[in-house]
Amino acid sequence: MGQLLRDIFSFGDRPVIERVILVVFAAIVLAFPWLVESAYARAVMIKFLLFALFALGWNLIGGYGGQVDLGQAKNVGFGAYATALMIVHLKTPFWLTVPVGMFFATLESFAVAYPMFRLRRHYFAIATLCVALVWKELFIFWDWTGGARGVELPIKPTPNFTYMEFGAIGYHYFIFGLFMAQFLFMNWFTKSKLGYQLQAVRDNEDAAASLGINVTGTKVIAYCITAALGAMGGSFMSVYYLYIDPDLVMPLDLSILIAMTVMVGGAGSIWGPMIGAAALIPLDMYLGAWLAGGGYYGIDFIIYGFIIMIIAAYEPRGIWGLIQRMSKKG
């Protein structure tokens, strides 16, 4: 138990500095709704935390596993739809729908993982993308999912903990709680046996196999955990937006944005997802929204694309890699 706690709260390279940063970050986020009045800024903060959450989950397979999965949106969709459909049709409390969504995401990922992990490199990335698109088109095609019209959740007049509906401040603490739980889980995961095995597989599959690691098995389990983590964020999206459709929760752009967030921040580091989300989400919410108001669309993605190209060409380890490089020099 003591060892478990130590693993959860300890950091690798600079334990003290990183722990201080985490505490400062948590304090800022906790105080945020009391410091900032603007409803828009609060929405930006919630979206930042949501994408940091998604990125944390994706970092498991993409960063620590080194597998470029471009289909995380399908898992977000499973979580979102499980929550929305169960609340609407069965009046199930929110907290019971979350494990159901995670279960289905895991089940589906397990089913496709074995054939998928016979593939490598580009073939794998494109296959994940195709599977996610097939699911999105099926969710539009089917009637029981509400088709392209989507699902509308009943709106509760008062704050409600059974269905997790409340004002912006409530959602803020809710998503922050989910984020911290996942952050600490990931921090533990990197030091777990599976975490080390996964990183060994990423760095050299043949060497890992020669040490007795089940390469495919490790990847499959990592892929399934990533799916479950994505579904958790999807469930939050359902009760936060109170309306979901395949274009909101399962689009290709969402898969890409999640993966990009991790790449920009720094894949395979615990801080990368947060840094990436902090770099990309405010850019989109302020600059993109501001220019779209003037009839100029897409400037945020032009900048995203540019950043991605620069990072891919000069610092594939992302902003975290830059920070490390500079702190080593200094």
Place this chain on the structure above:
Amino acid sequence: MELATQLVTYGILMGCVFAFVALGLSLIFGVMDIVNFAHGEFLMVGMYVAFLISSYLPLDPLVSLPFAAALGFILGIFSYRLLITHILRGPMVAQLFGTFGLMLFLRYLVMFIFGPDVRTLSHGVLVGKQISVGWVSLDASKVMAAGLCLLFFAFVFWMINRTKLGRALRATSLDAEAARYMGIDTEKMNALAWGIGGATVGIAGGLLAHFYYITPTVGMLFVLIAFATVALGGFGSVPGAFLAGIIIGLIQVLGGHYLSELKFTFIYIAYFLTVVLRPRGLFGW
């Protein structure tokens, strides 16, 4: 029977276009083992060239083809020189994301300049015309597009197999190091593969614009179709890409007729099944 004939004919016509779109992707992959996610965006740029030339100049959209090819060629060379040479040094993830960034950059640059509106070609010799062959009536623009794609496909195939330049290209693709020892400038060959890839897909875009709606986001769909085509044909195999293009065209047109909401789903499933069940495709090694 009439309907079936028409559908199969359209399937084959679309297949010729898909095969031509996939050709450039296959070429680039063959020469330097990198997948170009921005391939569909090159196509989209070709479509916009056709749209701009026919809307703002008193010219037929067919006249735009050389310009689309030239712009595609330049775009390919620039992408290679400015981006690809740098990301080739990095890990595979960086290579994937690099062309991904290029894709986003081009797509949203076009959206920024021309807006997100869906456009179509309003005039042109072939736009909206029908021709009758036997008892089927076909869109003239599709017949023309398929015919020209077939012609250019044959031309590139001839160039790769019969000319000195093409042999150098193939040598680079088989073993870049050995090719360098033989005095082949492999850097130039890589750039050339990107140039040809851009030019061919630019032409395809100019032809597609005749009957397909033009939006900045159209590229993703075609790059996925091209991936499916190249995977089915076998990466690096030009005749494979052609046959696979026809098969994908038939899947798309027939599927689209009987289950229109799912017409692209079948293509994604075709990709998935191909790479899982027969990773080397129909003709790959």
